[in-house]
Amino acid sequence: MAALTREETQNLIAEVLAIYPEKAKKDRAKHLMVNDRSLETAKKCITSNRKAVPGVMTIRGCAYAGSRGVCWGPIKDMIHISHGPVGCGMYSTMGRRHYMNGTTGADIFGTINVTSDFQERDIVFGGDKKLKAIIDELEKLFPLVKGYTIQSECPIGLIGDDIESVAKVKGAEIGKTIVPVRCEGFRGVSQSLGHHIANDSIRDWVLPTLDGDDSFETTPYDVNILADYNIGGDIWPSRMLLEEIGLRVISQVPGDGTLIEMQRSTKAKLNLLHCYRSMNYVSRHMEEKYGIPWMEYNLFGPTKIEASLRAIAERFDDQIKEGVERVLAKYKPQWQAVVDKYRPRLEGKKVMLYVGGLRPRHIIGAYEDLGMEVVGTGYEFAHNDDYDRTIKEMGDATLIYDDVTAYELDEFVKRLKPDLIGSGIKEKYQFQKMGFPFRQMHSWDYSGPYHGYDGFAIFARDMDMTLNNPCWKEIKAPWQRAAAPASVAA
Amino acid sequence: MPSVMVRRNEDGKLLFYVAKKDLEEVITAVERDTPEEWGGEVTLSDGETFYIDPISPPPTFPTTLRFKRVD
Numbered sequence: 001m002a003a004l005t006r007e008e009t010q011n012l013i014a015e016v017l018a019i020y021p022e023k024a025k026k027d028r029a030k031h032l033m034v035n036d037r038s039l040e041t042a043k044k045c046i047t048s049n050r051k052a053v054p055g056v057m058t059i060r061g062c063a064y065a066g067s068r069g070v071c072w073g074p075i076k077d078m079i080h081i082s083h084g085p086v087g088c089g090m091y092s093t094m095g096r097r098h099y100m101n102g103t104t105g106a107d108i109f110g111t112i113n114v115t116s117d118f119q120e121r122d123i124v125f126g127g128d129k130k131l132k133a134i135i136d137e138l139e140k141l142f143p144l145v146k147g148y149t150i151q152s153e154c155p156i157g158l159i160g161d162d163i164e165s166v167a168k169v170k171g172a173e174i175g176k177t178i179v180p181v182r183c184e185g186f187r188g189v190s191q192s193l194g195h196h197i198a199n200d201s202i203r204d205w206v207l208p209t210l211d212g213d214d215s216f217e218t219t220p221y222d223v224n225i226l227a228d229y230n231i232g233g234d235i236w237p238s239r240m241l242l243e244e245i246g247l248r249v250i251s252q253v254p255g256d257g258t259l260i261e262m263q264r265s266t267k268a269k270l271n272l273l274h275c276y277r278s279m280n281y282v283s284r285h286m287e288e289k290y291g292i293p294w295m296e297y298n299l300f301g302p303t304k305i306e307a308s309l310r311a312i313a314e315r316f317d318d319q320i321k322e323g324v325e326r327v328l329a330k331y332k333p334q335w336q337a338v339v340d341k342y343r344p345r346l347e348g349k350k351v352m353l354y355v356g357g358l359r360p361r362h363i364i365g366a367y368e369d370l371g372m373e374v375v376g377t378g379y380e381f382a383h384n385d386d387y388d389r390t391i392k393e394m395g396d397a398t399l400i401y402d403d404v405t406a407y408e409l410d411e412f413v414k415r416l417k418p419d420l421i422g423s424g425i426k427e428k429y430q431f432q433k434m435g436f437p438f439r440q441m442h443s444w445d446y447s448g449p450y451h452g453y454d455g456f457a458i459f460a461r462d463m464d465m466t467l468n469n470p471c472w473k474e475i476k477a478p479w480q481r482a483a484a485p486a487s488v489a490a
Numbered sequence: 491m492p493s494v495m496v497r498r499n500e501d502g503k504l505l506f507y508v509a510k511k512d513l514e515e516v517i518t519a520v521e522r523d524t525p526e527e528w529g530g531e532v533t534l535s536d537g538e539t540f541y542i543d544p545i546s547p548p549p550t551f552p553t554t555l556r557f558k559r560v561d
Contacts (some may be wrong), residue, residue: 043536049512196509281509285496288552295500383512 005415006397009034013399018412021280024053030306031402035394042387048402049195049383051189057406059426060380061248064088066194067183070153070278071202074098074254075230075262076108076175077146082115083163084153088185089115097443098360099233100256109145114138118155119454127161135178136169146259147177149201157184167205179205190381190403192277192357199281202253202262207286207410210263221316222250222268226294227279230255234455238299241452242272245309245323247316253279267289270315272297277357277386299451300459301366304337330454339369342460345468347371349419352412354404354427357382361390363422366450370460375416378404406430420467434474437466492559494540497552504551506534523548531560 004012013032017025030047039045061069062083069092072080082089092113102108115129116122135148150163163180171178175408181201183194184338223242228235235255242249250268251261265271271283271294283294295315297308306328313324349372353360361472362379367374376400377394379386390400395456399412413421413436421431422441439445439462447457447462495507496517504517515538521530522544529544540557549555 041536284507284509284552287497288495288554370541385514387514388514 004397004399006034009397009399012415013410015406016415019407024056027053028056028405028408029351031404032408035391035396035398035400035402037391037394037396039391040388041384042391043384046384046387046400048379048387049189049192049381050403052403053405058234058380058403059406059424060189060403061191061194062185063183063187063194063197064151064153064185065092066191066196066278067181067198067201067392068092068194069096070191070229071195071198071254072149072151072179072181073356074100075257075259076100076102076110076112077258078149078179079109079114079142079145079147080151081114081131081134081138082113082148082153083118083127083161084116084149084155085118086115088112088153089117092148096229097232097446097448098230100230100253105142106144109142112142118153123155126159127156128166131161131163131166132170135166135174139174145176149179149181151181152184154185155442156223157182157186158319166270177206177209180289189367192383193358195278196281199285202282203285206259206262207266207282207289210266216264216267218250218267218269219248220269221247221320223247223270223272223312224251224253224265224268225249225255226253226265226271226273226283227275228252228255228451229275232444232446232450233443234449234451237449237452238274239453240454241299241305241309241327242312244327245313246320247312266292268292270295270312272312276389277360277382287360298306298362298365298438300363301369301456301457302331302339302453303360303369304365305453305456315362335453335456338460342464345464346460348373349467350375350416351420352376352416352418353421353441354378354380354409354423356380357386359441360422361386361393363450364393366459367463369456370463372420375399375418376401376412379401408435420463433475435472437469437472439463439466491556492540493554494554494557495554496549506532506540532557 017029068080100108100110101347104111116127116134118127122130167178167180179201183197187193206242228238235252239249251265253262271286273283273294273296276296284293287294298304309324313321351367351372351374357379364374376399377382421436421438424442425440428438428440444450450459497505499505505514506528507510509515515534515536517532518535519533527544527546528548529542534542539560541560542557543556
């Protein structure tokens with residue numbers, strides 16, 4: 001089926017919104033738009049990063065999730081203390097597939113889940129003493145840990161526990177880095193503010209520690225990989241590619257990263273920023289204070305890899321440029337084989353995406369490499385600048401939705417009838433029951449990695465495996481199917 | 491009085507970035523932009539104007555400065 005025209009898409013939005021009360025309709029209309037590639041900025045057409053309408057289902061998280069889960073979680077040689085009641089701490093237990101190398105208890109602690117388990121008396125008398133006791137206990141249990149972060153849950157902000165003073169006192173006492181993070185869940189409208197707060201805590205408590213210390217030997221080719229969270233092992237193929245073109249990756253922040261890498265990241269020559277939304281703040285700070293330029297890059301799918309590697313090489317000398325050309329030539333047969341195999345099976349299929357704050361626009365290129373078309377996209381917690389960057393990636397007259405509600409997404413899917421939906425766990429079973437092939441694009445649906453050339457092969461296989469799975473024909477009971485002959489071989 | 495980070499984008503143009511406001515626009519005009527001083531009224535690509543007392547000598551970008559909104 002051909003894509004919708006501009007009017008049809010506009011009508012679709014109007015029809016879906018018709019059910020809302022007047023006020024909610026007015027508010028939600030601002031979050032939906034029909035893409036127009038000629039626009040320079042999305043500001044006039046779509047509103048983002050605003051509070052969700054009360055009473056409708058949103059799939060956003062909280063600031064605590066953004067800091068504890070996203071930005072700090074993958075730092076593997078620190079223990080992240082969830083300071084507050086047990087629930088938040090419990091649910092952050094490796095629910096996110098940020099893989100890490102090492103042995104738990106010796107050099108990695110990311111799999112360990114620590115919470116101060118607030119009770120009523122802690123709310124009344126404060127939790128500072130408990131926090132000190134926890135740190136003492138952890139020191140005894142895990143003497144090899146390199147540092148701690150204190151991740152505040154909601155009550156901490158309400159009762160005003162002084163976690164900064166605990167961090168300073170205990171940090172001086174044990175001689176380790178302790179980072180207090182004021183990421184109470186009620187701050188901000190989504191997890192996005194949690195990313196910002198986590199970035200600010202990195203800026204204030206981690207980066208300055210090596211100021212004036214030049215003992216780390218640098219080379220002209222030192223780069224940081226920023227904001228790659230190693231979901232399903234994503235950072236490893238990315239790093240291999242970057243090292244193959246001749247760069248030296250001195251730190252991975254935060255995916256599979258360590259505290260010392262974070263501290264040394266100030267010594268790099270260039271920051272390579274993968275997830276712009278979650279860590280642009282710290283790269284802007286590093287540009288200002290340490291003079292390290294930053295650039296966004298995208299390693300999903302051969303087209304974008306080629307463009308990104310060339311753009312990275314532009315920042316360096318001819319040696320790196322030659323390296324890029326060598327790597328591109330080396331991997332061409334590999335990805336060409338993947339495209340030749342899967343493109344005929346996936347050509348012309350339509351995809352709808354609804355993920356976090358960056359991934360939809362990064363992954364469009366990979367779908368296009370497989371001949372698929374993205375007909376609708378949206379973000380949970382993106383800001384204006386993300387939509388600015390999305391407009392150019394998406395086709396004209398496609399649907400863009402911000403913080404879409406469960407009802408709206410349902411209706412859009414029913415009307416656009418995509419061949420594949422990519423979103424999170426909360427949407428997965430709903431759409432599968434409706435009979436739509438679905439991939440989780442937050443956690444790669446327990447697969448991955450999807451970055452780099454190695455990841456692209458897995459990505460293509462997964463999409464094919466999901467989309468062309470014979471089970472989708474069996475969703476409807478035999479007596480509900482159309483009169484057409486039911487038993488056609490797949 | 492927003493705190494603004496001014497940096498150069500890839501084309502060498504100055505970008506005006508306010509994290510709290512999600513505002514990232516190209517600076518289209520600066521009232522005084524000479525080797526001696528930089529500042530005055532600053533116009534953004536979306537038409538908004540901000541004011542900063544001229545700084546002498548001109549700052550090196552990227553840097554964070556405090557601007558006033560001009561209505």
